[in-house]
Amino acid sequence: MKGVLLVNLGSPDSPEPKDVKPYLDEFLMDKYVIDVPFLLRAFLVRGIILRKRPEESAHAYKKIWTDEGSPLIVLSERMHKKVKPLVDVPVALAMRYGSMTIEKGLQELHEQGVTDVMLLPLYPQYAMASTLTIEVLAEKIRKKSFPNMKLTNFPAFYNKPGFIRVLSESIKKHLEGFNYDQLVFSYHGIPERHIRKTDVTKSHCKIDGSCCATASEAHAFCYRHQCYETTRLVAEYLQLPKESYTLTFQSRLAGDKWLEPYTDVEIDNMPAKGIKKIAVVTPAFVTDCLETLEEIAMRANEDFKENGGEEFLAIPCLNDDDEWCEVVADWIKDWVKN
Template sequence: MKGVLLVNLGSPESPTPKDVKPYLDEFLMDKYVIDVPYLLRALLVRGIILRKRPEESAHAYAKIWWDEGSPLVVLSERMQQKVQPLVNVPVALAMRYGTMTIEKGLQELHDKGVTEVLLFPLYPQYAMASTLTILVKAEEIRKKKFPQMTFTDVPAFYNKPDYIKNLADSMKKHLEGFDYDHLLFSYHGIPERHIRKTDVTKSHCKIDGSCCNTPSPAHEFCYRHQCYETTKLVIEQLGIPQDKYSLTFQSRLAGDKWLEPYTDVEINKMPAKGIKKLAVVTPAFVSDCLETLEEIAMRAKEEFEENGGEEFLAIPCLNDDDQWCQTVGNWINNWAK
């Protein structure tokens, strides 16, 4: 019997330092997120970051928390509940970090008699710190707990025509009536070394401005290329002029060279360049979360206005959009035939 496991990032149980700390520990101690030797990672995370970050992050989570719980979890659940009636196989939901574990999701499917699982990381673009860590963790659990199961992975869908159409249609709907000066595509940042580590050719990815536009097998796993490709395809669908949009990367940790340009730096410069009305879309996420609701819709908006900006629109993620849920249902049905 076939079944599907949708997997998103995860969330602390509550917006309190007590619950945020173990969540951040699990997340940041993942060797695919902070990819340095274990002892150095433990020193960095447990000796430095976790001394202050839980309180700061808890404050940020508290600003966006809903009565029903974490927005990321609630929106993922709404999506799963909309997709389930569209397909003829069980659809379970799990998170890579936190208490809604991949093991619990696989157990739920196992209890329904599922032996063939479609693993569906809810990330349009491939990255070590998102897609790969889900696939590796799921395989570890399968070997230990569910050896009779087989997995099929959903590859990055950054350029799939139906996904691009869903994203473009959603953006068009939210941009209606907003006469923006500039449209910013803000993607989650990753260290530049992650790009080089996932380069299957070991030589193509130079992050020099041209490699992402030069055809290569490396692009199948290149997060940077896939971000630029998503942007290009959406821009083509919407017919937006070249001088009216740009692409940046948000959410970096200090100490490493991360993908540039940086979202906060660029946004803060925009009012001085005459950009007074700014729209921001975050296509690295399919569900709104801390990085979209607090970092962009609150913090970036506030800084934009402090620097002279007048109007700021944070475009929601696809979330449980009906078209998007139908697309996911279609992909599942095509696999389940």
């Protein structure tokens, strides 16, 4: 019997430091997130980062927390609830980090008699710190607890027509009546070394401005290429002039070189260039979360206006949009048929 496990990032159980700290520990100690040897990772995370970060992150989470709970969890559950009746197979929801574990999700499917699972990470673009870590952990759990279960990994959907269509239509809808100077496509940042590590050719990815536009099998696992391709396809769908939009990367950590240009730097510099009205969309996320609600809709908005900007529009993620849920359901139906 077939079934589907939708997997998103996860969230602390509450916006209090006591719950944020173990969540951050699990997240940052993931070797696919901070990809350095264990002892160095433990020193960085537990010896340095977790001394201050839980309080800072708790403050940020409190700014976006709702009466129902974490926006990412609440919105993911709404999307899950809408997808389930659209398909004829069991669909479960899990998170990579936090209490809604992948093991619980697989157990839920197992109890419904599912032996063949499609694992669908809710990340449009492939990255080792998102897609890969989900796939690796799911397979580890499968081997240990569900040895007779088969896992099929759903590929990154950054260029799938259904995704591009619903993303583009969502942007179009939210831009109605907003006379913007620039549309910013802000993607979650990752260290440049992650790009090279996921290069299956071990030679194609040079991050030099040309490799992403040169055909290669490396593109199937190249986060940077997939971000640029999502932007290109949306711009093509919406017929956006090249000068009307820009692509940036947000949420970097200090230390290593991360993908550029940086969202905060670019947005802060826009007013001085005469760009006073901007809209920001975050296509690396399908669900609104800390990075979209606090970092972009609140912090980036405030910084932009402090630097002379006049109007700032944060375009929501797809969340539980009906058409988006139907697209996901169609993907599931196509897999069930095969």
